[in-house]
Amino acid sequence: MKNIVIAAGYATRLGELTKNFPKPLLKIGNSTILGLMLDDIDKIEDIDEHIIITNHKFAQIFEDWAKEQKYTKKITIVDDGTSTNDTRLGAVCDLLFAMDKLDIDDDMLVVAADNLLFFSFKEFVDFAKEKGTSCIMCHEQPSIEKLQRTGVIVVDANMKVLNMEEKPQEPKSHWAVPPFYVYLKKDLELVKHSVENGCGKDAPGNLAHYMVENTTMHAWPMSAGRFDIGSLDTYYEAVEKYGK
Secondary structure, rough: EEEEEEOOOOOHHHHHHHHOOOHOOOOOOEEEEHHHHHHOHHHOOOOOOEEEEHHHHHHHHHHHHHHHHOOOOOEEEEEOOOOOHHHOOOOHHHHHHHHHOOOOOEEEEEOOOEEEEEEOOOHHHHHHHHOOEEEEEEEEEOOOOHHHEEEEEEEEOOOEEEEEOOOOOOOOOOOOOEEEEEEEEHHHHHHHHOOOHOOOOOOHHHHHHHHHHHHHHHEEEEEOOEOOOOHHHHHHHHHHHHHH
């Protein structure tokens, strides 16, 4: 299984802090946002490589960072060739770019690189292996306002996904979807042809939505919380809470 980290955004909401530096490599204590995530994922036996897809502007920074790491699994940096927020490919196209460039033909754990997690991805990978399907994560979100700004799923008693909507005005459930996915090898042809068949390009949730409509997907309820770093305020809050 390949661990594919989507890290090609420009984090414009963090202003000067990320004008010339990638958000995933911002410091949290003695580590970084990405480092804390890989500390966990690297221990998963199924994972044999970390593939980080970034943009041309930040690629060398990631390359220099990768040389200093001591993970047990290989780190591969993929440069998507873009240099500005206006020319970005979008998360789905970045994933497809990496799959094509590296000729990926394996199960994939696909993760966004701007979250601190309080559970292990091993639980998620084990769930996908048990179900034998591609999978998404979910968590209960009581706030209707927050549900209107994210992906929302409807599931059956076995956590099979019956329906997914992006930013619904009238959410059909309280199951929100964070940006973490397992796409199995058997579904890679669907993934590869998703955009040409109408899948949205920008948010990683667009691909999950497309896959729900075209193959069997299950959803794993997160066993603990996460901290999403999306702004300067949340970054400084993360440093204060978790960087000591």
